[in-house]
Amino acid sequence: MSAAGRRLLHAVDQRPEPPDSPTARILRRAGSRPAWQPVLLDTVAVYSAHDRTLLRGPRPEPLPAHHHRYGQRPRTSWTQGDRLLDLIESVGLTGRGGAHFPAATKWRTALNAGGGGTVVANGAEGEPASAKDTALLEHRPHLVLDGLSCAAEAVDAREAIVWLHHSAVNARRSLLAALRERRTGAVDTVPIRVTVGPDAYLTGESSALVRALDGGPALPTFNPVPAAVRGIGNRPTLVHNVETLARVALLARPGGTAQPPGVLLTVLADDELRVVEAPPRATLGDVLAKVAPDRPATSAILVGGYGGSWLPWDDAAHLRLTQLDSGPASSISLGAGVIAPLPAHACGLVETAAVLDYLHRSSARQCGPCMFGTRELADRLEHLARGDDHHRAAIRKIDRLLDELRGACGLPYAAAQLARTALTVFADEIGEHLQRGRCSRPLPYHPLLPIPGRPG
């Protein structure tokens, strides 16, 4: 552009709007509606994808700063408990651990079963590609503890527990410091303790943690009666994900519905887990453009984590988060809020096989159909990825297998969902593997998705 042109543009930019021009009116109207603001997490927190250590991000917020930001936690006496429950129901709060079970339903079941039970804040983040619970615990410990206290008071619980992975050292440190601050301020009425379980995928499964806190192994179990009726010590036990409780803490405050929090997401890119609170109206394309702008060209995206769904990027880029975040009925869900773009140079089939192998190794091996089925599925995908199995009949066998996968916990269903969507999205890739008898990518090919227990 010429110097004269630049001067002209500058002059236009600097020209003040006449007070009653249409543009000024539109701008004023836009200004009167407050722009969307993050509520839960106002910076991007970045973690290493291999061991979930904090690389960049905010520090734990001390109690005075927490009170300055959100205000004091209101006590939840039982009349207010009812009001809070109605509020949770009216905003349609669902479980943020991934299952999106309506929080109010669980809460009401526990209330009807009588008091004297336990409320558990579940911070054992099993999903390898998720770090949003870790981010909340490390940066907003007081918000999670506020929610835990509100829930415990509302269902008349005797004790409250924060359940963590053994390796979550920073989260535990931040919680213990927060609890010390709260004790001097007498913030909590129900005693809160922090307990850790083994570093395994299934440790955060709700029936597994109830069993572990009841003195058993941290493995899933079959319960004809939900834990909200009979859980730890045969008393009503309410298990909520830490993000769910953070949202409860916001709702409990006066005017808590005025500024609803956005969608808490973990984006897996460049061996980093980037946790961000995104506006609900944003598309997946918007989120990635903001959080991972320098990523290589994307061919597909994994939505909902390792038990989630593969989607072709061209279709998925235009999907709004609200379209994905729609409860247990939807076949494609954000789950615990994980999205992982797959670079065009990666092989979706090999990546899927690596994740299925991880899920099979993570199985508690308690249920026959999972013990045999998840293993067979992992083996078949591995053969397909390596090009050992040249027969199209292999695909039909996998299809039949997917319908038979089941068990007491979500693991076999997660494996089936991942494999089912991979067969659709990577159909061309699979055809090529069958034809060539090997991966079309240069060998040796190492999966990009981080797999715990495997060197990166």
Add this chain to the structure above:
Amino acid sequence: MTRDNRAPAATPNPRLRVDAVACAGIGICAYLAPDTLTLDSWGFPIAPPGHLTARQLRSARIAAAACPKRALHLTRST
């Protein structure tokens, strides 16, 4: 669509749920209740997804009582 003119049953029949953790794939249930349970590729029972019919309920009770692992549950919860 046929209209059901009968008064709705006070409580629907229970569902049959398999405790997959306890189940060892012995298979006696499918032998005793062939109209209710089928076996998968590995010999583990698959229960019908919805509420049982009156006929299924009879055989399901027999199968549940015969299970050596006590792995079959008739439940009213969803």
